[in-house]
Amino acid sequence: MAATTAIKEIFEALPHIKKVGAKHLWFDFDEEADVLYISLERPQRATDTDILENGVFLRLRGKKVVGLTITGISKKFRK
Numbered sequence: 001m002a003a004t005t006a007i008k009e010i011f012e013a014l015p016h017i018k019k020v021g022a023k024h025l026w027f028d029f030d031e032e033a034d035v036l037y038i039s040l041e042r043p044q045r046a047t048d049t050d051i052l053e054n055g056v057f058l059r060l061r062g063k064k065v066v067g068l069t070i071t072g073i074s075k076k077f078r079k
Helices: 002-020
Strands: 026-030 035-039 048-051 056-061 064-071
Antiparallel strands (some): 026 035, 035 064, 048 056
C-alpha cells in the first residue's frame, strides 16, 4: 500500500518537474541532517544562493537555477 501511495505522489509531481525543463534531475537525501538536495545540473557550480521561505534555498549560476536545497524535508511532508 505504501508503494502505491508513493507512486501516485510521484506521478502527481511529474507535471511540475517537467516545467523545470531539465533533462536530468539528481536527488540526494541526507537523513541525518534531514536535507534534500535536488540538482538540475551536475556539477552544479552554483555561484549564488537565494534564500526562500521555510528552509528552501535556490542554487543559482548567474540567473540559471541549477539546484534546490530543502532543509527539514521530513517535517514538510509528514502526514
